[in-house]
Amino acid sequence: MEKGIYVNGEWTGKDLEKVEVINPATGELVGTVPKAGKKETRNAIEAANEAFKTWSKTTAYERAEYLEKFYELVIKHEDELAEIMTLEMGKPLKESKGEAQYAASFLKWFAEEGKRIYGRTIPPSKHNKRMQVNKQPVGVVGAITPWNFPAAMITRKLAPALAAGCTIVIKPPNETPLTAVRLIELCEEAGIPKGVVNLVTGKSSEIGEEIMSNPRVKKLTFTGSTEVGKILMKQAAENVMKISLELGGHAPIVVLDDADIDLAAQQTVASKFRNGGQTCISGNRVYVQEKVYDAFIEKVVAAAEKLRIGNGMEEGVDVGPLINKDGYEKVEKHVKNAVKRGAKCVLGGKGKEGENGTYYYHPTVLIDVKPDMLIMNEETFGPIVPIQKVSTDEETINYANSTPFGLAAYVFSENYSRGLRVAEALDYGIVGWNDGLPSAAQAPFGGMKQSGMGREGGKEGIEEYLETKYISIGLKE
CATH class of the missing domain: 3.40.605.10 (Aldehyde Dehydrogenase; Chain A, domain 1)
Structure with a gap:
């Protein structure tokens, strides 16, 4: 039965x-x-x-x-x-x-x-x-x-x-x-x-x-x-x-110019590509200060291009399929909209739709992303890293908070005072500071705003x- x-x-x-x-x-x-x-x-x-x-x-x-x-x-x-x-x-x-x-x-x-x-x-x-x-x-x-x-x-x-x-x-x-x-x-x-x-x-x-x-x-x-x-x-x-x-969430990742860039890149990849990006606290928008912008992109691309997509039952697979056609089409829509509006795709940018109703999307990194692009305003739920260059801490915080959602956010900084001020200024129920995987049974999980x-x-x-x-x-x- x-x-x-x-x-x-x-x-x-x-x-x-x-x-x-x-x-x-x-x-x-x-x-x-x-x-x-x-x-x-x-x-x-x-x-x-x-x-x-x-x-x-x-x-x-x-x-x-x-x-x-x-x-x-x-x-x-x-x-x-x-x-x-x-x-x-x-x-x-x-x-x-x-x-x-x-x-x-x-x-x-x-x-x-x-x-x-x-x-x-x-x-x-x-x-x-x-x-x-x-x-x-x-x-x-x-x-x-x-x-x-x-x-x-x-x-x-x-x-x-x-x-x-x-x-x-x-x-x-x-x-x-x-x-x-x-x-x-x-x-x-x-x-x-x-x-x-x-x-x-x-x-x-x-x-x-x-x-x-x-x-x-x-x-x-x-x-x-x-x-x-x-x-x-x-x-x-x-x-x-x-x-x-x-x-729902629309989690920002904030990378300040005093961050440990190796750590920031590694944790961004861990946050973004876990579960194929299909988690409510996945980093959905990445704001990187201009001083470390190029170095961060280089390290994220190097880490992401090593990821293998495929059937999760197979040994060595890092990114599985998207759950269904609707999820796949939303990811495609976000990537195409960003590229059309001037973003550069430096990794991935393509999917694979199988005849038997399976949907895969390659780990993708978009750079020179602008705040008016769809991917910076809607939760993607897919393996896409959109990166926007920012300057000051104030500008970074304003962009990070410019959403009706407030579930999770991430900040990378090696300066205690600066990192704490930014973490406190982020309007989110969960903030990972130098930590891309903050969930734990003993910690409160939940969001602000919508x-x-x-x-x-x-x-x-x-x-x-x-x-x-x-x-x-x-x-x-």
């Missing part, structure tokens, strides 16, 4: 239509999952709501024990999970293995963080009063996850939800549901009680509509585009639902799943 609907501890949906999962590297069928809709989602929500009555009353130590078991199973099966991810998403196998470990780190972190959910006692203003603040789980959580990190984006939501005492209904993307299925099988193996974790695959619009309109769902956590995030915000208003949104609200990871991540209750106690004299 194809798995994809896990409700109240049971795998169902064998009689439903199927969603086909295609390998973007080969165009071959990887597997299928059931195409669920409103009915199945409603059943999952009801199961989660019923399970919440008992799960929310378990101790933090009991919940931690389940998460630790889940963590151990993910580590034990990391190679298997990595292979599934690469087959359905396309990223190189070495990156998928890294993601499996990253996904597991959230289970480990929040297993411990759940033990540190503290309330407080407030000094009263009267002798016959006592004042205390309690933290309690918000309730049933709806989680909608993206395709580009099919394992980590689930555990980054599931782990704090469960650690806080919430139950959850997960809707994975139709591009990459098989990783989600395997993770939930491991949940089941870890002994997590029935109804605490539920999985629904299938019709995104119907599943999303049921999650957003069902009054039993008290919290939504979503990772995806800003456009969809805005729609979900409007829908959440109907039930005044608690929400956290990790939305890149979302709320944080995942760190101690902040569990707060998103908690309500604050103030209790005022009157005492008899």
Whole structure:
């Protein structure tokens, strides 16, 4: 039986239509999952709501024990999970293995963080009063996850939800549901009680509509585009639902003229080409001060031209396929627009569209890019490095902040005072200073402006799943 609907501890949906999962590297069928809709989602929500009555009353130590078991199973099966991810998403196998470990780190972190959910006692203003603040789980959580990190984006939501005492209904993307299925099988193996974790695959619009309109769902956590995030915000208003949104980015990389250019180039390539550029915190615009402009370009090109594109299952591949035709066409559009407007392509600049529906794009470096070009104003989600020459720190900061997005930014400088001032001036939720890969389970992840609200990871991540209750106690004299 194809798995994809896990409700109240049971795998169902064998009689439903199927969603086909295609390998973007080969165009071959990887597997299928059931195409669920409103009915199945409603059943999952009801199961989660019923399970919440008992799960929310378990101790933090009991919940931690389940998460630790889940963590151990993910580590034990990391190679298997990595292979599934690469087959359905396309990223190189070495990156998928890294993601499996990253996904597991959230289970480990929040297993411990759940033990540190503290309330407080407030000094009263009267002798016959006592004042205390309690933290309690918000309730049933709806989680909608993206395709580009099919394992980590689930555990980054599931782990704090469960650690806080919430139950959850997960809707994975139709591009990459098989990783989600395997993770939930491991949940089941870890002994997590029935109804605490539920999985629904299938019709995104119907599943999303049921999650957003069902009054039993008290919290939504979503990772995806800003456009969809805005729609979900409007829908959440109907039930005044608690929400956290990790939305689109348009990350600038700032290279100051006192930077370690070897480090800056190496970290830029690591940030930009990881996952084929298909990450929300990939460097999307590069601003390099004129004194080091030529040297930086030379080193980036030298590093990028060594990267090998191909099927992520093959040894030595660094950049896999783009996820689909829409992603490919957007990358092509951005490159053509930049070249037409005067940018020079010094590496790459071409794609490869296969007859079997596969889409690859060569690592590309564009120089002499101008601020009015499309690629400097829209998130590309592809393996393209557009480089613009800048002069002063003030000009650099103004360009970097000239976007409605504010998820991640990067600055390279060897001067502590200067680097810190620039990092503080960047309007972004995450700033990597001499670091192109800043994500970690123990650190808060999230954006400013139209890149979302709320944080995942760190101690902040569990707060998103908690309500604050103030209790005022009157005492008899």
